[in-house]
Amino acid sequence: MSTQTHRLTITQITDCEHCAVLRISGELDQSCEEYFLGTLATIVDAGRRHLVLDVTALVFCDSRGLNCLLAIRWLLKRLEGKLILAGAGRRLSELLVLTGSTELLPVRRAVGVALLELPEAHRPVWPPPPDPDET
Numbered sequence: 001m002s003t004q005t006h007r008l009t010i011t012q013i014t015d016c017e018h019c020a021v022l023r024i025s026g027e028l029d030q031s032c033e034e035y036f037l038g039t040l041a042t043i044v045d046a047g048r049r050h051l052v053l054d055v056t057a058l059v060f061c062d063s064r065g066l067n068c069l070l071a072i073r074w075l076l077k078r079l080e081g082k083l084i085l086a087g088a089g090r091r092l093s094e095l096l097v098l099t100g101s102t103e104l105l106p107v108r109r110a111v112g113v114a115l116l117e118l119p120e121a122h123r124p125v126w127p128p129p130p131d132p133d134e135t
Contacts, residue, residue: 008032014128019050025057028065049081056087
């Protein structure tokens with residue numbers, strides 16, 4: 001599943017009952033916040049209380065984008081879940097450090113490492129099996 005707005009794409013890589021791994025590509029700012037929050041809220045409403053966001057292809061995130069990440073983190077924390085970022089680039093990492101958000105939004109080098117922080121029963125299969133439609 002992949003959805004996008006003109007500057008942001010959200011692709012679900014894999015999921016299980018309690019967790020979804022999503023690739024976030026493009027720019028996360030004011031113009032995309034409603035789309036980002038709505039898309040992730042739908043996934044959380046479907047029962048996922050842990051989200052791992054692969055942000056390796058996120059090329060821009062400003063203070064409004066950071067507020068979106070913090071809002072999703074707040075929602076998941078209320079559900080006793082977690083938000084973990086995987087593969088943050090230099091700019092996003094600097095934004096997190098400058099705003100003091102590194103403890104609220106943990107960053108891991110890769111999705112596989114991020115998934116290890118979740119209870120085993122709540123982790124999807126990683127790496128995901130090949131999609132039979134793509135072969």
